[in-house]
Every structure is written in C-alpha cells, then in structure tokens.
Amino acid sequence: MEHLDLARWQFAITTVYHYFFVPVTIGLSFMVASFETQWLRKRNPQMLRLAKFFGKLFTINFALGLATGLVQEFQFGMNWSAYSRFVGDIFGAPLAIEALLAFFLESTFLGLWIFGWGRIPERLHAACMWIVHAGTLLSAYFILAANSFMQNPVGYRNNPVTGRAELTDFWAVLTNKVQLATFPHTILAAYMTGAAFVLGICLWHVHRRSVPQDQSMYRKGAKFGAWMLLLSGLGVAVSGDFAGKIMTEVQPMKMASAEALYNTQAGAPFSILTVSSLDGQHEKVAITVPKLLSFLGTGDFNGTVHGINQLEAQYKHKYATDPHTRAQTYVPTLPLTYWSFRVMIGLGTAAAAIGAASLWTLRRRDSEPARSRWWPWAAISVVLLPIFANSFGWIFTEAGRQPWLVFGLFTTQSGVSPGVSGAEVATSLTIFTALYAVLAVIEVKLTLRYVRAGAQELEEPSAGADDDADDKLAFAY
Amino acid sequence: MELTTVWFVLIGILWAGYFVLEGFDFGVGMLFPVLGRGADRERRRRVLLNTIGPTWDGNEVWLVTAAGATFAAFPEWYATLFSGFYLILLVILVALILRVLAFDYRGKRDDPSWRKRWDAAIVFGSVVPAFAWGLVFTNMIHGLPINSQGVYTGGLLTLLNPLALLGGLTTLALFLLHGSIFVALKTDGTIRREARHVATRVGVVAAVLAIALLVVLNLQTGNDISWICFVAAVIALVVGLVFNVRGREGWAFSGTFVAIGLTVAALFTMLFPDVMPSTSNAAWSLTTDNASSSHLTLAIMSWVALLFTPIVVLYQGWAYWIFRRRISTDQIPPATEPRLASEQVVH
16 A cells, blocks of 8 residues: 555544544533532432442543544654645644643643542532533634634635745634534534433443442433433534535535535435445435435525536646645545445434433333333443444545545645655554554443443441541542 | 744743653653562552552643644644654654553552553553653754755664663653652652662662763753753752752752753753754754744744643642642552442442
C-alpha cells in the first residue's frame, strides 16, 4: 500500500477507536452528575449508589479515551505535516484552546471527584462532575469548530506569499454554519449514548433480578435513561435534519453521495434501501420515498438536488489548476457514504425505539418486568447501538468529504508528511492497531466485571471517624 | 516584545510546566521497583501511586497544551518536530497510553497478576518518556538535518547520537530525583526516609549529568542568559539536595522544581531565535519568525492565554492543596473489587 493509504488507515483506526469513548464520556458525565444531584435533593441513597456505580464505569471508559486522545493531537504533525503547515494558522488555535479551557478542567475536577469522596463538601463534590461535564462540552465545541472548518472553510484567506490558509475572522470560524448544526447534533448523540448506557445496564439488572431489594433502584435508573434517550434522540433527529440542509448547500457532493444520486434532479426521491452493482449504475432493488430527498435537502418537495455526475464535471473544471486541489476524482467512495449514512440513522432510530419500548414496559411501579427473551438482548444492544451510530456518522462525515482534507482548498493526498517513510507509517499503524486491540479486550472485560457486580452497597462510616491522621483514605488507587 | 517572541516564551513555560509536574510523576513510577519492595510491597506501591493519584492527569494536560500551542503559534515548528521525531514520539505515545491505563486500572481488580502487569506498564511508561523527552529536546537544541522545505532528512540513527543519549540520561536522572523528593514530601513512615536516601544518591548523578549536558550545549549555542540560567539551575539543584539531606522536604522539592524549570529556560534561551536549527544549512533553520502563525492568530491566542492560564494555575494549585496531606501505608484501605450484593460477605 501507498504511504498515503497507510496514513489514512491509521487516522481512520485511531480516530474511530478514540470516538468509541468520547460520546460515552460526554453523555455519562451528565448522567452521573444528574444522579448525584438527585441524591443531594432527595437524599435517596439509591441515587448515590447509582452515581457511584456509573461513576466507576465512567472512569474506566474515560481512561482509555484520555490515553488514545493524545495520539489524536500528535498524529496531525506526525502523519499530516503538510496539512499542519497549510492550516496550522487556523486549525491549531482551537486545539490549543481546547487543551487550555477544557482538558485542564476535565482532568483536575475528575481527580477531585474520584478522590474527593468524604474530603470535600458534598455539594462541591457534585459540582466537580458538572464541571467535568462542562469541560467535555467545551472540548467538543472547539474540536468541532476545527472539523467544521475542514467541511466548510470560513474566516480565512489564501496567502500567496506563505502558501497557506490564514485566519481573517476567528468569530466566523467559531460560528461556522456547519458548526452550529454539528455541535448540537454531536452533543445530543453523545447524550443518547450516555443515556442508553445507563438504560441498558439498569435494564439488564432489572431482568436478572440478581438483588431483589435493588429492583426499584435499577427501575429508576432505567426510566431516567430511557427518557433521556428519547429526548436527546428527538433532538438528534431535528439537528440532523438541520445539518443535512446545510450539507446540501455547502457540500452538495456529500449529499449526492449519501443518496447515490447520479444526476441533478428536482423533486428527488429519498432512497431507503438499494441493492445494486457496486458502482451503483444498475439498481436491482430500490425502496424510495418520492420527493423526500429534495425536502430534506432544501426544505421544498420540488427543490433541486445536485447529482454526482454534474458536480464531478464542475469540480474537474474548477479545481484542475492548483496542485493542492487537483484530484483524479471528486466523488467519495459511494458504497461507504451511502451505507454509513443509512446505518447511522438506522442504529440511532433502533436505540430510540428500545428506549420507548422500555418505558412502556416499566410504566407502572408494580409492573412485572417482561420475562420475554428479547429483554436481555435489548439491554445489551441499546448500549451498543448509539456508540456505533456515532461511529458511522463520523465515517460518513469524513469519508463523504473525500478527496478533500479542507473542502475546496486542500486534498488529502497533499496533506501527508513528505519526510516520513511508508515503513515508518506501517510501523506505527501496526503498533497502534495491535495495542488498541489488546486494550479493547482489557477494557471491555473490566467493564463487564463492574457491570455484573452492579451498584455496591454504601459503606457504613467507620466508628469514631474524624480527621484522624491514621484514617484510611476514602478512595485510593 | 514581538508576539512571536511572546509565544516562544509561553511555549517554553508550557514545556517547563510539563516537566516540573509530570517529571515527578515519572519519578514516582520509576520508584516502584526501588521503594515498592519488601514484605509490605503492595501497600508501599499503593502509597507511591496515591501520592500522584488525584493530580497526574492534570499534569499531563501541560503536554497537550504545549503541543497544541506549538501547533497554533508555530505550525512549521510543530510539523517539523512531530514528523521528524516520528518513531521516538511513537514510543512516547505507547508508553504514555500504557501508563495512563495502568494508573487507573491497577487498583480496579484484586488480583496479583493483574497488578503485576500494570506495575510493569507503570515502570515502562515512566522510564521511557523520561529518557525520550531528553533525547528529543537535546536534538532540537543541537539542530537536525532539515532541508529548505523544513522537512527532516535524517533517520532514526541520526537522533540517537551520543549527545542526545546524554540528554536522555539527564532528564531520566533529574525526574527520578524530582520524584524521590516528591515522595519524601508526600509520604510518612519508612518510605519517606528511604525516598530521601534515594534522592541523595540519585541527586549526585543527576547533577553531574545535567552540568555536563548544559555545559556542552552552552558551549555550542549558548549566550549570556542561557549561562545565567544554567548557573542558577545548578545552584537551585545543589540547594535542594542540601535541604534534602537535612530533611527539609518542602525546600528540597522547591529546589528541584526550580532547577528543572531553569534547565528548560536555559535550553529555550539557547534555541532562540531558532525553533528548529538546521545543520544542513543555517539559512534553512526554522525561526520564531519564519515558522510562526499570522499576527491575528497570535493576538487571539495571547488574549486566551492571558485570561485563562492564571485560572488554570489557580484551580490546579487548589487541587494540590486539597490533597496536601501526607500518605502512609497505614492509610491505604484494603484492596477491593466490586461484588454482586448477594455475594457480598455479611458481617
């Protein structure tokens, strides 16, 4: 394989992997903080147990997200140094600000939360998790602003002297219209993920009835998770619709490739499923909804949606002269964009459906939990569905932008590090893939061990506990 | 002062912050086989781990910020540095990944073989970056074969030259010393006394290595200010060691803290106004001028840094204050692992 392909595979593997943990971190920090706050308000010890239980699971997940996050920051320079030189003036600032504003908050206050039980006042302790959550939101905002620049470059100019893109308006970068749709869409998808994580695990314990006296606790947790899942799912659909319209406007090729729409059409149908030859030219089975694509993309059932063939011809003419923008084809890998877009929507919808079904089953306080065999499968899949929906959403977003790194400005093939050899990239690709695989096994096994054990009983404060120097630490590694 | 100079200084401060903070974390990790021995080894290891438990993560963010600020303020520097040191940074990343997980996962199961593996990861994850960062910085100060496009043209062996290896040993010894004194400051009981003894022995080696490295580098590219920083660093180190022998751990820690900070200051002063000197042709060196971002980016970043850096330092300092108490083996709770309520032992 070429150096370029290896570097792309490395970015894909490390980024998709890292993003398994990101939405869980964002969503679960919200859920844990909510449980702790509910405990403070009503003093129901069940809420404290849930906060501690999901807090432990949160830290297991957070550690791997943190560890793999460093690779994300380093590999722009390691594998994509030409890209770093070209956009560093714009792209570097959000990364630095993310570290300064968000990562310090998250790391410091998570340390206080983990080790602070019994050592800092209760309200302050709960506030620490809210601050961690605020940190995750800030972090998401800045990194998404950087990504939105790649989808729709704004607030810059091309400097012919330095041969790079330079910032002219930072506010425009932060309020990029792609960003304004992507941020709520991404955050709400993360809330779905955290809520589904809580719902699935609580459902599983309700079903197992391993500890009869804890049934009411897990039912409360499951209900809260299900409501959050449905509410955020609704938000994901609305913001996704908004994002789709902006995508049709600023990246028409991505929308065309999501639908495999070959020719420009007014009143274009929305394809739900197509089975065809891989090049997409010969449809065998197709299920379509008339005029829906035009409505989704433009807000008008008879609106015009641009097709792949017309856009390709237009781009080939427009971008042929500059070596940074010249490409063999401007069409993304169609099966990948077409299917990742559908799988994203399908998995997200399935998760929301399980949420609704769970609420129905748990609707009465005394209702007997369903004994049917689908229940444990629903519990397990509802945890995984939103995580993979997130992955496919990003695969669609990034693969659909190809062949560009920065749309209309800079192709992926111009971005690789000129001084790094294919052998070096192959080495790092192999090492990261092997290491990540081993760590995934360890992480999942550890998570399952903690999930199975369930929420632990609260420890009785030991007799005569005061600020004695010989006191045992409330929490220790 | 020009904004490019301001950002050069700020990036120096961020790296200094990283090394004075994560430096002792590395030292604590390296001390696992040294101080975590004997009949009580498990509790002693947990004492070591818990001295940095609540704060190591915040320390590592200084690295993320230093790298991000380099990207933002000097994209050319970031691009050349990170692609040039490709394999070294790969090793650092693997080590740091393992170390993060080891810190967090080690205590999550009550199983000796589980702990043993993570202990190995902690030692590996501490020794390797402590050495490798010295290697990276020495090469960066000394200069590397860089072509007219700012692309590194050497190989891995170019980076493993004797001077760079001396640099690696120097940071390794300095961080081990810094970590020993930190352990003496944060613990109580026999481990505290033993940490002081280790510090005294390591301190002499670290001082000799640091003096050798900084004298050689100063003779190559030094100036008045870098010589002054060097002398002040040596004084701080010696004062720290004297306080350590006298059992004044707070002052000893301040000594190594300032010594490491001044060492970074000396290195950055030697580097200025270059950021990546080219040994192929001096005209191809990356400088604060030709590697920097536009004025607007630097101005925005300056405001952000001016507003938020003091806040970060305040709350991070507050977190250290909350967890200021010394830890001894008596305070370590028994190892636990969650159990299903029906399986929990009824007392």
